[in-house]
Amino acid sequence: MARYKNAQGQVLSINSDLPQDGSIATAAEVLAYESIIHIPKVVTMRQARLALHQSGLLSTVDTAIINGTDAELKIEWEFAAEVRRDWASLIAMATTLSLTSTDLDNLFLLASTK
Numbered sequence: 001m002a003r004y005k006n007a008q009g010q011v012l013s014i015n016s017d018l019p020q021d022g023s024i025a026t027a028a029e030v031l032a033y034e035s036i037i038h039i040p041k042v043v044t045m046r047q048a049r050l051a052l053h054q055s056g057l058l059s060t061v062d063t064a065i066i067n068g069t070d071a072e073l074k075i076e077w078e079f080a081a082e083v084r085r086d087w088a089s090l091i092a093m094a095t096t097l098s099l100t101s102t103d104l105d106n107l108f109l110l111a112s113t114k
Contacts, residue, residue: 041085043111048083051111057097064096083111 043051052058065077073089083090085108094104 039085039105040108040112042082043108043114044082045080047111047114048107050114051107054110055107057107060097061093064093068093068096 049058052061065074068074070089070092073093076083076087076089085104090104094100099107
């Protein structure tokens with residue numbers, strides 16, 4: 001799903017956050033709409049953990065993985081050098097934690113800045 005930055009620098013979803021009436025408040029917003037952000041497909045484990053920490057989710061994710069029954073996820077979390085956006089176990093964990101696809105995209109965007 002494509003994203004853009006509005007004039008305030010917020011990352012928003014093109015499909016859900018664009019003004020429905022087609023109005024654009026400022027010239028800066030017009031430029032922001034044209035500046036599409038691509039969601040990274042892969043980030044390093046370090047980047048992922050820093051993004052989770054900054055978002056206040058690191059301890060929740062750690063606890064969920066430790067207490068969970070997914071052995072493959074535990075191995076990936078402990079030993080993987082990178083995190084792929086399309087990992088089935090990542091998507092399952094996000095669902096368990098009530099994170100949406102947009103939430104994951106935003107975490108990957110944040111991680112890519114670390």
